[in-house]
Amino acid sequence: MNVIDLFAGAGGLSEGFRQEGFNVLAHVEMDIHASTTLKTREAYYYLKETNKIDIYKQYLRKEIDRDELYNHVPDYILDRVINKEVSDKTNPQIFKQIDEIVGDQHIDLIIGGPPCQAYSVAGRSRDPHGMKDDPRNYLYRQYIDFLRRYQPSYFVFENVIGLLSAGNGEIFKSIQNEMDSAGYDMDYRILNSNDFGVVQQRRRIIIIGWKKGIEFTYPEFTAPEANYTIRDLFQDLPSIKAGEEKKPGNGYKESANDFLGKTRIKPVDWDVLTQHIARPHRELDLEIYRYCVDIWNRERRKVRYNELPERLITHKNTNTFLDRFNVIPYEGISNTVVAHIAKDGHYYIHPDIEQNRSISVREAARIQSFPDDYYFETSRTSAFKQIGNAVPPLMARKIAEKIKSTLLN
Template identity: 30%
Template structure:
């Protein structure tokens, strides 16, 4: 490589996609990708993004103890106050990378954003890359179902449907060698005025300058799927929409996350034919499961909502009060009943609810493959961050205990509403209607996890921990592990905001694989 590959990261969220590219390392030990501008409008996500940009300033150098101190103490000062004093140069560089504050594409921030992007790439003769995905709420199946319930809602007036046009404008400005655009699978079936949104996006991405009526050079791109075998690129039109879907679980990501990812390559960049499946190197039938990525995290207990005192004894008493109901409901399996009994008996000491930082007093057994451990772990970490269990309604803990025991003896299958006896059923008139059949979902020990979504911030019922003795939903750190964020990746904001950030992100490990594909394409073009 003759120069660093500069990256513009749009709709960056907490930085999952950028993290994968930034952490890509060549066989010679170099890190060819450098993020020079990240755009994110949500304040807490922007704080997370800036903190990670600060961490990256020390690549090739020892990360200062101050970084780990900030993570491991209940620091009352913000990262801005903490690091601008201790590491002023690196903090200033991180702030510049994230444009000094939250910025929204398609808003009054337009001129400032574009000016900062131009600054970031000026006098750069090496390769350039644009990554990111417009907000997906308007395209997702859940979002579209929700929108139907909004009086007077019309897709034609929803600005989120057209934020991809801001992405096009940046492509026109930067004229990158390659771009990566990610979105939800629901994009494939979304329509506005009867027209397929995805078909229009595909067409517009072939020549962004033409799509936005720009006077700049009309750079043309080829759109390549990453997880489907490629035909001769002369037959590019043969790709079907579904070919652009990546099933993350097939590539070592411990969740069933299916996303549309488009790889755009300048037509004049490709000097040879590209064949086969671009991500084939990482495809595997051996799926990674929750137990492999969560087993070594400190055990926690949930708290009790609207209950005083909210302490360990109250939690244990509540568990005991529901034990007979759960035990009876599990009468179909002695093994399941034994699990419920052991869950109560194991509650002899208070593991606590965790918090911003949970110290590790001893090394816990891990089921991680070595390569995955290398990705997550940081030897300088002496604990776990963002690991705090939520409070739950007392009755829900009984349902969690029942569900986790049920799943443990049924090959990971969570109980359906019809499996719950009357004494464990929620007080909802439509509970038995079938609309709430999978209201409580266990992230089973040895089955790929469900897609981690932003909805985890509002409802833990769909993300129940597989361990019956913990009786709770997943913490932010556990969700981050399933999303493949490294353990030293700290999420700013309150707990709800942290969940949203994790749920909206691209799995960094998947992004890391895509980074190698992009690097290889650029390297091959320079070699010819």
Template identity: 30%
Template sequence: MAIPVIDLFAGPGGLGEGFSSLLDDNNERIFDIKLSIEKDVNAHETLRLRSFFRKFKPDEVPEAYYNIVRAKSWRKRKELIEKLKDDFPVEWDEADQEAWCVELPYPEEYSSEGERKGGYNKKEIEERNNLIDDRISQALSNEKNFLLIGGPPCQAYSLVGRSRNKGIFNEDHRVHLYKEYLRIIAKHQPAAFIMENVKGLLSSSVDGVKIFDLIHKDLNNPTSVFPEYSCPKYRIFSLTKNPKSIKNGEPEYRSGKDYLIKSEDYGIPQKRHRVILFGIREDFQHPGQFLEKKGKVPLKDVIGDIPPVRSGISRRFTGYDNENKYANGNPKRVYQKLNDSDDLWSSVINKQINNLKKWGDLPLNGLKSGPTEYTNGIGSEFIKCNKTIDPKHPLKSWFIDDKLQGLANHESRSHLTQDLMRYMFAGLYVDKFGTFPRLKDYAKHNSDLIPDHANVDSGKFTDRFRVQIANEPATTVTSHISKDGHYFIHYDPSQCRSLTVREAARIQTFPDNYLFCGSRTAQFHQVGNAVPPYLAYQIAKIVLDFYKKNVS
């Protein structure tokens, strides 16, 4: 029988995808996602559609699913999804039951003026918890030895978030959302759990107490926080190394860093560092297996063969309106709206190339004046194509689905004309120096390359425009990619753009037949918040070994 899984704070389903991708000899899924809980509407749509996909064996997924992925607009996709509901009512109903759009409760939050901003009062929390507990129990059908996976929202723990908010405060409900994860452990007592969070968890603190130590202690003994439940203890293990010792049955490690997983060491084309805990109920034993290191995967290996697309153009910065000012007293910026086209793009790019020729010593690497030859334009929600990765690449079978015959979610953003100039410069700079330029490097070549930004002289954003390096794993894909693409510039200066959703998804190791729902901004946000599925797949193998050795 498949191992039942409950997925909390599921996002678009990265952890669940990795676990459910593990198949037995009969091509059946070894881990069965019984319930995925996510509050974001767009991520929930993604989860539900992927759940439908998993109702079939990998080689038996109906053509109707692929027609949805191949649609070139979301209007068409919505029409096809409605038809899918009618044509496959049983499978769709099962998917709808599995993917649940609901917010896990957190304590009331108030403004400094005493107004309620969010959260739930005591009665509302109790009602919501009862609802969640009933749904979990129904999904599990009284199976106690299930697996719990997921990770509480991590913005409050992230290093960037702490810098922006000048520390972490007890009032920030995101610090305490792990307690809902803990409560579900205490109430439902899984055989094991996998809990993921950001690296900043190791160094953040509340009221002088390290958050990691607090969470570790609570996870070890859930009843200490929720005495109303009679819950066994859990031993918390690293997924990468043995503890330095076992004391009274409890694993002891040198530091919290022993729980840190550097994704690039495990075949993920991305320098993504995350804390991942493997909790095992005290009546079971650790399987003795750990993640095995693999060779590093350069970025170009997973996106280098994806069809090139040009950047879009949205507007041009023309100056300031000194008669109208922002709230801080600065004059308002004035922009000229532009109608994107291949001809306009060629004109802008040609001008940039000519400027770069005047400005200095960067090799133009074959960049030529004249109209672009990109037949894909700015891309599309689906592009028909064949070879998108080296047939000999070890992740080829992970990414590629021959039935798909193309790529979804591969459409470029629209940018300011001035930003395109900076993107091209950044790509050429990396070609010559092997590293991305800082703002001082832009200034050294020409003042026109310096962005019009209030913080440009603060010294805080010297890496504001960060081009990815082709021969290395990418930098961490985060949810910030949904706001702008400045930190995720494509290494090819001729494309002169930020990454597309599909390229970000490749970096995160989502299979190409994994469709992200919602607007492009929503798609980026989902990809950036996810756990890399291929890393989760490797973790799933260790968890499977645990079940084989402990659970009959």
């Protein structure tokens, strides 16, 4: 079950398919930090499959550097990651690299989602021209170019729900028409990651396409029976304060609960906690965090910016953007983790008033359902951005499971 992963990001979508046994032959990603994350993940899988996982753990514990880690991995494995922008200019070179990897193998599936800023409602509201002139509106055509060249049996195309309304709906109509002319039927749903067991509200459009002539119906997904919470998700992570990092190693404070094991967020026998690092904050922000958590604990309500004590209000605008600070509740689920988390953590305040900070990189990764053995290169800021842009692997895995059952029948 061979896969090409386009606009791969940090690899959340491909991770879910990989966990279901799909063979990801190539990832195409323009961002150098995300591409390095993908290479490190390829190294993880190779070393795990060759019983050399201790080398990967040495890297996580900073006992060896990245070059030394990669020296233990054959070039053909690392070369699966193609760090190039998808465009008319670069596609011939990308095709050539993929052709060398694929050889005479059939591609069963293409997965991926073009960058969503041009489709997002927030992105359109910030741009004076409503993103009408943004070339990213038409990256779906690049995706279709790959469909035409590799003729996969199926494809999965993920994006923000603003895709449906972008260009007054004309862009989505164009996608449907061009997919049709490329030889594919398609259907879509707006899916919420929480319905797949992810402890986060995250609504996205998932388009599934299949070659004309294949009998396929968009799958029905059943929500998990149990409703898990942030408390279940953070249960075994040690306390840290703002600006602190738990030194990479066996730093878990207790064994994992059933939820962490069942979802593979904490893989069986995994013992190296990494990237449990919290950003530093100004004293003013820390005071706001304490105030917001205190109000949440006592009154179970969120604090609007204009409700803060006067000494804590420094922005002149007290009429709009009043939900600037948000506590992630222990007894509930998280709001959507987005790439803006790389800029500040105000919308992701940790529920423990004693820790008094925004969430760590590892906590954000867990909210997105990435396993603890997943390492995000190359800095705290780039890690947050990659996590915020990703498809939750747990959601991707459930989609992969349905497609696999169709492919194998």
